[in-house]
Amino acid sequence: MVSNGIHQYDQKVEEQFLNFEFDGRKGRKLFKQEQFLANGTRKLTEFQNTGQIKVPNLPLKKAPFIFKGALGEAIVSFLDYKHVEERLSTIRLHCYKRCLFLFLEYCNENKIHIVRDIDLAVLLHYINTINCGKTLIVPVLSTLRCFLKYLFEQKLLAIDYSRRIPRYRIIDQPKLPSTYSKEEIEKLIVSIDRSSPIGKRNYAIILLAARLGLRASDISRLKFANLHWDTSTIEIEQVKTGKELILPLLPDVGNAIIDYLKYGRAKSEEACVFLSERSPYSNFASSNVVTHIVQRAYKKAGINTEGRRFGPHSLRHSLGFRMLEESTVLPVISEVLGHKSTESTRYYLRIDLKSMQQCMLEVPSVSPDFYLQKGGVFYD
Template sequence: MRKIRTTFDQLIFDAGEVLLNKLLRTRNTVIWYRVYWRRMYRQLLAQGISEFTSAVGRQYLVNQFGELDYATLSKRDKDLMKIINVLCEFYDTGTLVSYKERIVLDGPIGQLVNQFVAHLVSLRLKPSTINERKHYLSRFCISLNEKGLISMDQLDKFVILDYLKTLDVRRPTVAHMTLRAIKTFLRYLFEQGILKTDTSLSVPKDNYKKQAKLPSVFKTDEIQQMIGSIDRSNACGKRNYAIVLLAARLGLRASDIAGMRFENLHWEQSTILFNQYKTGRELQLPLLAEVGEAIIDYLKYGRPVSEEPYVFLLARSPFGRIHSSSVTNLVNTAFVASGVNIMHRHYGPHALRHSLAGLLLEQSTVLPVITEVLGHESSCSTKYYLRVDLNSMKQCMLDVPAVPNDFYSQKGGYFYA
């Protein structure tokens, strides 16, 4: 039975020691956790609550975030939720369990998975996608090793179905991503001639449908407030201003802004022409006067002297090209510094892209035009933004039919009391 701790300080000390010695977290991370825990406890004391329990901790999170979708929270709020839940778990169990599963890729099958992962890297897939495939294939390999299977030639649909039975049916996302990882892996082996038959056809289909999350959007005046707060008196500010305008006015992705070359700017035609990093499709957009002037201002008075073919460079030596993470960070910083309310909202370049789509919808722009502006492959992707057009949705509202009076009096009334 868990030992009862008498003080909150003792509780967070013990929890921190488990984080430090068992889960091998750094000492700075543990200090950070304890700062958040003490901050929460001071707020509880102000409410007259002096004893911490897991129920108190979870109610604290409910008071902070209500029923908000976890995916819609900012990174700071997600961290806060995780930190409080860690303390609740420790209070209940007296220990902590790592949720980061060690990836094991041993034996001949593990070598093939590593080869597949290297292939995904060569295709320039997102690191998160590659890690996802590797994670689920690692679990699959462990299962095959336990069954004594050492060759992919021994794999058939019955082995796959037996493995699927071991997955938690309460988590359909896990089953879906597992099937996807196995299917793409088997197809790769067939295409490389490692498998003589296309075993990927034996992988069953599921009816999983991912519900797209509601995008974060900002109003026009909020975006203007953020753009207006950027200090353009220095070289870094001139660069940041031009980058933010490309995201806000043209809806460019961070990867496309970071990868923009001089050859993509067609000044005489007042257009920007480039192949999108995400889709590989060519996209042509108008080079708006406001955007063009901001780029020229940066090139003349802010950009370091360099032979780099990329438009936007780092502000410090050796003045190499910027990357998409830098674009995201500077947009985040601009939003925070502007004083715009970013609570429970994403506030990166993609939020500016979402906001542009919302603005075009408000202006009754037809869907195919928005699809072209955003560079989507089809209007099906653009329909994702329809849910933020509240004005148009209100026009589709139906009146709620009146409830007849005899409904309340049937069977003696008071709902069958």
């Protein structure tokens, strides 16, 4: 509002602000943090119009799990045993109830009402019908395994089917990092207006992320003590890893910081280099400030960000990707990005298509005689 000379807040200002922040994106197209900002802004408008903020209606209390029949009695007996013998927490006990209630519903639908009717075929068919997310399938199978072991130990089942329940292992591949080409990064840097104090500050911040790959948390907490002009280095203890990191203070980065300190930074005794643009000119409350600075710069530069994240980490990822393209070895990239080990840096190998193409093997040609062997009968 200050930047645009707006003195009175209303719903029109809300719409203009959200369009500016999210470039017209709405609903599910917003990241979680963006949705939080959008909801907060709408609540501000709601408070201005009504003088209060409505508390959303709480969901109705779910009906309790009721275990009926002989099989239900066996489940209740199992739950009592776990509660008394293992002193399960209320949350854990509720998880057991929920998982076994699903199994009981399946059994009732398939006319399986007593324990001795349970066999391996029933169990495997039930597992194939489980329709839940991969994070829920693990506790469902684990609970079923415990229940079957209990039934065997209590001599209610003649066979220990708990050993036959398959194990489900969740292996998540991390998402591919969002990267931008060298031309896009240069377009972003050049687009920053350095005629104002804010522009000088933002220019230095974006250079630190793009040229040196610093995280937003490290940029927001950068102190004068970290700048070693005599050796032209930046020496920090990384917020995320606690690992010490020494990087060269590149000429354009150093000049951008000097330009900000001389002509952009307000007079302050703060130990941090970068300050807010308005009084009382304090240091950044969180790394989110750096994130918003970079995101706004992407939008103003007119760079296509569809399907890609466009925060400070995208600048860091792009630097790592370019180094990989230039055949920089992993230990060097790991050292520059401040990773604890090269295992974190291997994350970038999956997007190095140029190197992958170099590993392709030609498929050898096959002699026509191969297809005609034995009269070609094998291939009819």
